[in-house]
Structure formats: C-alpha cells, structure tokens
Amino acid sequence: MQRLTLEHLNQMVGIEYILLHAQEPILFIIRKQQRQSPAQVIPLADYYIIAGVIYQAPDLGSVINSRVLTAVHGIQSAFDEAMSYCRYHPSKGYWWHFKDHEEQEKVKPKAKRKEEPSSIFQRQRVDALLID
Incomplete structure (x- = not known):
C-alpha cells in the first residue's frame, strides 16, 4: 500500500477521509466517505477543524x-x-x-x-x- 500513486487510491474501496476545504490557519473541512467504486462515493460525515479543535458538522x-x-x-x-x-x-x-x-x-x-x-x-x- 505504501509508495502507490494517487490513482491507485481511487481504485480502492472502503472508508476514506478527504480534505474538502481549507482556509489555511484556522479552518479545515474534512469529509468521511465510503468509496464503493472509482466513480461512486457516499458521504458519511463532515468534520471541521477551527483553531485546532475538531467538531462534527450537523446533518x-x-x-x-x-x-x-x-x-x-x-x-x-x-x-x-x-x-x-x-x-x-x-x-x-x-x-x-x-x-x-x-x-x-x-x-x-x-x-x-x-x-x-x-x-x-x-x-x-x-x-x-x-x-x-
């Protein structure tokens, strides 16, 4: 699994976390999603980090x-x-x-x-x- 390109990550299935948005020093938004195929993902939850504190975004x-x-x-x-x-x-x-x-x-x-x-x-x- 190590030293693989980003293209190989899209071929894998399972739960993954992606950086959805970044406002550098203070705000980061991370999405937890279930990848079922290279083209199909299901968002499970969103998290945001403000000033180093992690919160789960409400649905x-x-x-x-x-x-x-x-x-x-x-x-x-x-x-x-x-x-x-x-x-x-x-x-x-x-x-x-x-x-x-x-x-x-x-x-x-x-x-x-x-x-x-x-x-x-x-x-x-x-x-x-x-x-x-």
Whole structure:
C-alpha cells in the first residue's frame, strides 16, 4: 500500500477521509466517505477543524429541526404572553387587561440575557457549507 500513486487510491474501496476545504490557519473541512467504486462515493460525515479543535458538522435534518424548534418556541412564547392578557367574564365577555401585568414587570428584576447557542461565525459557516 505504501509508495502507490494517487490513482491507485481511487481504485480502492472502503472508508476514506478527504480534505474538502481549507482556509489555511484556522479552518479545515474534512469529509468521511465510503468509496464503493472509482466513480461512486457516499458521504458519511463532515468534520471541521477551527483553531485546532475538531467538531462534527450537523446533518441537514438536525439543522432544520433546530431552526424549526427555535421558531416554534418564539411563536409559543408570544402566544402564551398574549393569553396572559386575555380576560373573560360571563356578563362582559372577553377583553384585554394590561395594567396589572405592567405593574408586575416593574417589580420583577430583569433576568440575565442567555448566551446564544451558536455564534454568527458558526451560523454563516453552516449556511455556506449547506450551499456548497
């Protein structure tokens, strides 16, 4: 197996790793793939190395699931807050009541801001990889 040319590597079958993209000092993208013939390969996973740390790239299903879950959570939070202002009385019917809630917000201390699950750089790189 040693001292063979690159043409011989394409003739072999099995799992192989290739360097898919390199941005020299900081970013490298490596693909794990199953080679079944010289012309047919099946991608198994992608890995990216940022500043010497290796991460496995999420698959498309995980990315879509995360984005949909984030959107649904925002909609659910807005709906829950809107429902907290809604009041009903049999003689009056439904109405919106905002005064009590505003006073409660003044008393409550502000919650600390949560750290985002990903950085802008990570989101842009995932989007760029999905486009490729």
